[in-house]
Amino acid sequence: MKARGAVSAALASAGILLAGWQAGAQVVETSSAVAASAGTTGTGTGTTGAAGTGSAGTGASGAAGSASSSGAAASSGASGSSGAAAASATYKGALVQTRFGAVQVQITVSAGKVTDVTALQLTDDDRKSVQISNRAAPLLRSEVLEAQSADVQTIGGATVTSDAYLSSLQAALDAANL
């Protein structure tokens, strides 16, 4: 009787674990497909020559630096050629590691003013982090555009993301000499 219970418990557990593993593998396939397409759009937008300084800001990982520099050459010519005060340039912030994933932002500066903040990478280790990021990023962006500095309130319930966002932003601002 004991053996029957043990064997059926083992079989049931193994089955459940296998089903979980299988479902997990499918999730990974779909999410990596999404990540791949996200990656291509990211490089497509391109970046400016300022990228190099941005990533140098707080010594981010080598991988991030090399990735941005490849796109740099293409667009820097375009924005740099106008040369006038009206020209807008983009600066990348440092890549900040958090326990929920890496964060990196990019600012667009025009006439000494920050006109846009784009999040290149946000905390995305798990679904909860993605949710938090999606909620916090627009709020942080509008706060920053209004304050024109990294000296803004962090978003409640997204403290880690906010802190990383703002320190990456500060690096970008430093790079832009703002």
Place this chain on the structure above:
Amino acid sequence: MNTQLLPAPTAHKGPDGAGPRAGSGERAGSGRFAGQHRLRMLRTDLLTVAAWASMAAAVALWLADGGAASISSPASAVTAAGIVAGLVGMDLVLLMLLLAARIPLIDRTIGHDRALEFHRVLGKPSLYLLLAHGLLVAVGYGMAEGLDPVSESVALWVLVPDMWLAFVSMGLFIAVVVTSLVAVRRRFPYEFWYAVHLLTYVAVGTSIPHQFSVGGLFAEGTWQRWYWLAICAVTGAALLYFRVVQPLAATSRHRLTVSRVWSIAPGVVNIEMTGRQLNRLTGNGGRFFVWRFLARGLWWHSHPFSLSAEPLATGPDGAGTLRITVRNLGRGSAQLASLRPGTKVAVEGPYGLFGTAARSRDKVVLIGAGIGITPLRALLETTPFAHGDATVLLRGSTKQELYLSDELLEICRRRGVRLFHLIGPRARWDSRSWLPADAVRSGYSLAAYAPDIAEADVYICGPNRWAGNVIAEARAAGAGAEQIHHERFDW
């Protein structure tokens, strides 16, 4: 030796008289209790499967969320191990709560004391898993951020919402397990230990917020969240219903009132109660109830006692009397002798498997010592057996210690039961002995009193060491583990 042999008047055919003895292999295959026994074994197996499956499910849900694929660096591997430890630990804590919830299905399948035994067994593993969860996650997060685990923990406490609650919860879990360890338990009064144990609910309660707000697996919109919400809710509801609502309902339904308290031996009292709808409590001889006498200074003690007589429901609406027999075991029990008639009584139960529901064979052997004799009396009164199929062994160091022996003698006469009184000091030279010294010297063994023990249900109730010796000898005489029914009463 004072052995009293009462041959059953009608059916003294002896163990071999009933035709060829069934082979040991097919003993459980027939007889009136075979079906009940098979069902109970099936339920046992199903509960085992459910418990293991719930642990597997905890891990499987994490895997299904892409857990294994998230491991890309040493840091994430450590974090993942921490998360799995936390999930399995949480599952074990919920299992522990369910085992302590006195759910009838569990109680009727493995019995109250075995459920609590499993509860105790799970205590340490679940604490270790939760500790590992905290440590591994702090180390893993710290590695990802380049912080040492201590400053990472501080950062988690300060920065991440709900995390300070999780730290509080961890401290409470440690406190509960440490105070529950038997060695420590002995140094504190039971009520202190009980109050600390109630902290478990606070510990579980404070641990839940961070699981749902910080834990990625429980994120909104995932079906994993619904699974965990559901099992938390089911556990909470089971506790609330079976440990609070049902006892209150039983108390108000039966309206038990102490009617008579009288002493039957030094330090031993009978307590008789009257109440209503007592017919709903009958037929379960030997199972125990948790009593609470609502008098000043007594109401906060709860006492687990078996009935020493089946309820007599004579009046309309099941009105009648029932009785328990109590010996001064602890401070709480000592005060019971001074109970006044008219005292209201709160009751929970019946609990335990020390009754007919546990029967697996047609024959039955009841062995009791001291105050452990009293639950046997109620069982002997009702459990079904044919004349000559039952044997009762009563053990005490003096004749006065064979409580209720007159009543038992009367029942044995009426139902055709072999009854032995085993009186005298124990054999001190033999640590495995349970018989009086005289009987040991004369070379008697359990099989000498109950030759058919290998094909009988054996009910044993008495002090732990003594009962352990009886169980060992019963096993040696050929009784299988499922035939042995033992109730601990040294709570």
